[in-house]
Amino acid sequence: MQRNHLFLVLLMPVFCALFGCENPYEVNLITFSAKVVSPESGASFFDNEDVTISLAAEDQAMLKNVSFELVHLDDDTQVMEQEAIPEQLAWTYTENIGILPVGSYQINLKVVSAQDYTQEFHSNFKIKEYVELAFEANETELYLKGDFNGWGNNNPLTLVGDHTWEVSGVPLEAGTTYGYKIANSGDWSGNDWGNSVGTNGTLELTTGGAPNASFEVTTSGSYTYTFNDETLEFSLSIIE
Numbered sequence: 345m346q347r348n349h350l351f352l353v354l355l356m357p358v359f360c361a362l363f364g365c366e367n368p369y370e371v372n373l374i375t376f377s378a379k380v381v382s383p384e385s386g387a388s389f390f391d392n393e394d395v396t397i398s399l400a401a402e403d404q405a406m407l408k409n410v411s412f413e414l415v416h417l418d419d420d421t422q423v424m425e426q427e428a429i430p431e432q433l434a435w436t437y438t439e440n441i442g443i444l445p446v447g448s449y450q451i452n453l454k455v456v457s458a459q460d461y462t463q464e465f466h467s468n469f470k471i472k473e474y475v476e477l478a479f480e481a482n483e484t485e486l487y488l489k490g491d492f493n494g495w496g497n498n499n500p501l502t503l504v505g506d507h508t509w510e511v512s513g514v515p516l517e518a519g520t521t522y523g524y525k526i527a528n529s530g531d532w533s534g535n536d537w538g539n540s541v542g543t544n545g546t547l548e549l550t551t552g553g554a555p556n557a558s559f560e561v562t563t564s565g566s567y568t569y570t571f572n573d574e575t576l577e578f579s580l581s582i583i584e
Contacts, residue, residue: 409456417448417468446471448533470533480506482573483528490524490556492516497530499569507574512583518564523556526571526578543580547571 414424453465477484486509488499493514501509516522525538526547537547538557547557561567563582571578 408458408460409454411454413452415450415452417450423449468533470529477503479503479508481509482507483509485528485530486571486573487527487530488514488524488569488571489527491520491522492524501526501569501571507572509571509573510568512566512568514567514569516561516564516567518562519560521558521560523558525550525556537576540578544578547576547578549576 409427411427412425413422415421416423448468448470451467454462455465456462481503486501487497488501488511489495489497493499499511499514501511504510525536527536528534535549535551538550539548539555540546540557541559543559543561548554550556559580561580561582566583567580568583569578569580
């Protein structure tokens with residue numbers, strides 16, 4: 345049985361020493377994210393995998409105290425709690441996470457420097473049910489969300505070939521510019537793609553609020569949208 349893996353990496357570079365900070369003891373955070381990699385088959389939960397947290401602070405922000413909490417958001421229960429007193433500039437913590445069922449989770453991290461400057465960081469992730477797909481694909485579900493459907497989930501895409509997704513019957517009016525994105529979750533908890541103009545081209549990963557994609561059609565009617573989750577290429581065509 346292949347397992348899911350959770351990777352948590354925290355990077356705190358030497359920004360204050362190089363560029364200056366409003367607070368010289370502030371720890372500058374570039375990346376704080378939890379990533380779930382779905383298994384190819386079998387499991388829909390973490391099975392005794394390790395979580396690793398790595399911290400690196402700049403010279404004036406010696407790490408005094410670090411607390412880590414994992415919360416199951418579906419029932420608001422604490423899954424794991426850990427506190428450490430590194431008293432050093434770099435610190436790595438590894439914990440066996442045990443078994444986590446399908447659901448939504450939040451990781452909370454609190455860092456206190458030797459000068460008692462406190463910062464808190466949070467990141468959410470979701471564990472989904474394993475889905476057996478008829479074709480090769482990088483995603484298990486995709487949604488076309490935009491101005492034409494109130495940015496809702498009314499236009500889910502169907503996997504019709506290897507990495508090829510399609511949705512038909514999207515009503516569009518000529519002369520109207522529609523903003524949209526492709527999302528791999530119904531509640532925006534996963535990744536999304538956009539930042540392209542036109543009825544065909546290539547989308548970009550835009551998770552976190554980067555620009556929408558947009559198009560305008562010259563003929564009113566019902567349209568089919570096709571998207572490749574490997575190349576990120578897309579096309580929009582009218583149904584004759």
